[in-house]
Amino acid sequence: MTALSSLTAPQQPYSYGYLDAHAKRELRRRMLKAIAVPGYQVPYASRELPIARGWGTGGLQVTLALVGPESIVKVIDQGADDSVNAANLRRFIARMSGAATTTDAVAATLLQSRHRIPEERMREGQVLILQVPDPEPLRAVQPDMSKSAQMHADADYGQMWLSLYEQLVRFKQYIQGASYPSLVNGRHIISPSPIPRWDTPKLHLASHLTILSAGREKRIYAVPPYTTVAPLEFSDVPFQVEDQSGRACRTTGVRNRFMNEIPQTDGTSQFELSDSGYAEKLANGIMPASTYYDENGEFYHAGILKPAVRPD
Amino acid sequence: MYIAAKGGEEAIQQSEHLYHLLNGELTIDTVRMIEKSMPYLVDRVMGEGSLYSPELAALAIAQTGGDLYEAVLLLRAYRATQPRLAYAQPIEPGEVLTVRRISAAFKDIPGGQVLGPSLDYSHRLLKLDVLDGTREPQEAFQPAEQPAPPAYPPVAGWLREQGLLAEAKADATQAADIPDVTTENVLFPAPRPHRLQAMARADTGGVLSLGYSIMRGYGLIHPTVNELRLGHAEVTLTHPVTGEKFSAGRVRVSQCEVVSPGGDEKGYAIGFAATLGWNEVKLIAASTLDLDMASQDGDGAKHPAHEEEFVMYHTEPVESSGFCIHFKLPHYVTFASGLDNIRKVIQATYG
Amino acid sequence: MTHPLYTETEARVRESFLVLMHALSFPGRPQNLPAAQADDAFLLMAEALLDLETTCFTADMALDGLLAQTGARRADLASADYAFFPVLTDEHAASLALAKTGTLLLPDTSATLFIGCQFGGSQASRWTGPGIDNEITVRLSGLPDVFWRQREKAVSYPLGWDVFLVDGQQVIGLPRSTRVEPAAG
Known part of the structure; x- marks a missing residue:
């Protein structure tokens, strides 16, 4: 008599990369659509993971669908590799895939990040996976998702421009902070995830592929390499990144990088590099790769960032 | 830190x-x-x-x-890690081993009101004696002299016979083709299976909160509980080799129907909800939501609980609780980005 | 703790997918599938994307039997999510007018086409768009002119179909976002 066990594969508590084959295949199909229509939010099923929703489950699903034993994974939260949530996600990815992990943005093949893009320039072949809490850039002007989807379908972005205009009238500048809405490939407005404005231009004509994934909201979208990403701005009032001038990292002394502000008891502030992997290299005397901003704060694509103009 | x-x-x-x-x-x-x-x-x-x-x-x-x-x-x-091995046969309410079935619409119903296990008419007094070590008397429950019948006809069946409720249309959809909210993205207007599945697994407190808003008067309908039923249902599967139907066991199930004058519909319109396990409060609230969301807007003011998208997104327990607790994560990069703007505005406005 | 087993199937499916992802991310650049022989290429790509949640079409009898193994449901070209043409005849190319191009609300509900042809040759075209650093010149042969005319009709960005061109073990991505013009000179 045939033993029942001989007819089945050996029991494993989890599939490779935790997700089962169907879930991975679905994610992969959606990713290809996302790449084919840059900036369009592709709906996907978004399975539950053993991590709370809102804690990076969207990014994690993409990472798990891409990762293999030869991958080198870097996980960042607010720029830091060893924040507790980054550590937790990295531990889970490694546990489910056997992939190597790193804090070096140059060595990594897959970079999953919450709210930052590294200071060192990413290159072809690397994939940046951004965790997205709210994929809908139109949420503030239209909270109803079925209606905002129709606005994207019609490229009906009038209300978005109106809200920018109102900001100028009221504050004489754009007051959108992180998640600065940007037009991708001249067609779809995206939320680039809550990265600071400092990081937004890094998506423009980048060498690497960026995949943005919102697990709770079940939307996946992409910015392929060499794709235009234009932060929304009126031609006479240019988009501005956060002002980092006059700030020097208290441990490495470097300037013109995105800094964490550390309030001091005497009422002043000190600053330190937000990108902990980059800081680690500087501290250990390792030569970093070329950065997006040079030591004078000039962005590597000339002419993208313009001097501030205030409307009358 | x-x-x-x-x-x-x-x-x-x-x-x-x-x-x-x-x-x-x-x-x-x-x-x-x-x-x-x-x-x-x-x-x-x-x-x-x-x-x-x-x-x-x-x-x-x-x-x-x-x-x-x-x-x-x-x-x-x-x-999410478990494979779907088979699809069970649909459960017919009239065949469920019913332990409790009540209707608020009629004093008595065919088959009778079956009160079953309930705290509804209990005095909500803490049994403080228990804290002193007194044991609960077990003999209080007296079984009926005649065992109750195991199954009861649906109250809705009587309403249909009276022409008060539209005929239920038989749905020939194969089990494998029923839209599945656990593996598909929900787009709006949602297929009815998505709506019923989403409410079945919705946050109990969230469903109650939104359902209550309708009951209190924001809603377009006033629900009457036509039938609330708790029971044990057979999980009937088809054997993959012999093709024979067999029971894999029983599960606790509960369902609720509320009715309201049907507007354009003939007679009454019906709202429905069902869950695995016995969840009475959730069911009454969910079936009320189901009925309200299906009713025509008319000139009435729109309210959140009438909008399917609002209800389904905001009663999802895993997503809502996850997002709520994610605010404990550090947000200092986004804060710094906003702070930069605030400082620039202060600088420009106040010098 | 040891990680779950990276099975042979898992590895093959993942590697094929990564090839497709790179092909679509860098249109015009040939990528190598992990195919043992040329006949496997279409099946490898199918295996990476198809299962019972998808529909597929092919006019190729031999491939049709293999595609069924993925669990994908057969469909006519007008409703198929994925369509396979190991050889694209003039007639096939004309039929592409039927393939789904998606809707403005859901442009992802479009067809993905896998088409056999030869890389290299005298017909050169200039490709620009997302994934292409400035521009790239692509040389292809074995694609009927009707194909290009149908593509022009189908693509009204963001509507349109996405194509994987296949020569042996190599694949080139041609997403709807790519603009194709005859190469100058």
Whole structure:
């Protein structure tokens, strides 16, 4: 008599990369659509993971669908590799895939990040996976998702421009902070995830592929390499990144990088590099790769960032 | 400080250990005790977790120290890894082994009102004697002289015979083709199966809150409970080799129908909800939502609980609780980005 | 703790997918499938994307039997999510007018086409768009002119179909976002 066990594969508590084959295949199909229509939010099923929703489950699903034993994974939260949530996600990815992990943005093949893009320039072949809490850039002007989807379908972005205009009238500048809405490939407005404005231009004509994934909201979208990403701005009032001038990292002394502000008891502030992997290299005397901003704060694509103009 | 220069991983492990240390040892006895003595809690977690397993639900409750959102997430995450092996036959309400079936619409109904197990008419007094070591008298319950019939016809059947309710259309959709909210993205207007599935696994408190807003008068309808039913249903499967139908066991199920004058419909319109496990409050609220969302807007002011998208997104327990607790994560980069703007505005406005 | 097993199937499916992802991310650049032999290429790509949640079409009898193994449901070209043409005849190319191009609300509900042809040759075209650093010149042969005319009709960005061109073990991505013009000179 045939033993029942001989007819089945050996029991494993989890599939490779935790997700089962169907879930991975679905994610992969959606990713290809996302790449084919840059900036369009592709709906996907978004399975539950053993991590709370809102804690990076969207990014994690993409990472798990891409990762293999030869991958080198870097996980960042607010720029830091060893924040507790980054550590937790990295531990889970490694546990489910056997992939190597790193804090070096140059060595990594897959970079999953919450709210930052590294200071060192990413290159072809690397994939940046951004965790997205709210994929809908139109949420503030239209909270109803079925209606905002129709606005994207019609490229009906009038209300978005109106809200920018109102900001100028009221504050004489754009007051959108992180998640600065940007037009991708001249067609779809995206939320680039809550990265600071400092990081937004890094998506423009980048060498690497960026995949943005919102697990709770079940939307996946992409910015392929060499794709235009234009932060929304009126031609006479240019988009501005956060002002980092006059700030020097208290441990490495470097300037013109995105800094964490550390309030001091005497009422002043000190600053330190937000990108902990980059800081680690500087501290250990390792030569970093070329950065997006040079030591004078000039962005590597000339002419993208313009001097501030205030409307009358 | 929870961004450690080194040792983030060590910190989270110790934090988890401490949580479990304070909740006492996790043992099989605790799990069995929860499963046996807290069936309504287990049902609530199974319903929201959309996984019928009293044992695993009890384990989830024990493992999380009774943090229900965490318990539901544990079940959901486990469920997501399980393959779908087969599709069960639909459950016919008239065939369910019914232990409780009541209707508020009529004094008496064919088959009779069956009160069954309930606290509805209890005096809500704490049994303080128990704290003194007094044992609960067990003999209070008197079984009826005649055993009650196992099954009862649906009240809606009588309404249909009277021409008060539209005929139920037979749905020939094969089980495998029924839209599945657990593996598909929901787009609006949602297919009815998505709506009913989403409410079946919705957060009990969230469904109550939105359902209550309708009941209090924001709604377009005033619900009457036509039938509320608790029972045990057979899970009937088809044997893959012989093709014979067989029962894989029984599950606790509950369902509720509310009715309201049907507007354009002939007679009454009906709202429906069903869950695994016995979840009465959730069902009455959910079937009220179902009925209200289906009713025509008319000139009435729109309210959130009338909007399917609003209801389905905001009663999802895993997503809503997850997003809520994510605000505990550091947000200093986004804060710094906003701070830069505020400083520039202050500079420009006040010099 | 050891990680779950990276099975042979898991590895093959993942590697094929990564090839497709790179092909679509860098249109015009040939990528190598992990195919033992040329006949496997279409099946490898199918295996990476198809299962019972998808529909597929092919006019190729031999491939049709293999595609069924993925669990994908057969469909006519007008409703198929994925369509396979190991050889694209003039007639096939004309029929592409039927393939789904998606809707403005859901442009992802469009067809993906896998088409055999030869890389290299005298017909050169200049491709620009997302994934292409400035521009790239692509040389292809074995694609009927009708194909290009149908593509022009089908693509009204963001509507349109996405194409994987296949020569042996190599694949080139041609997403709807790519603009194709005859190469100058």
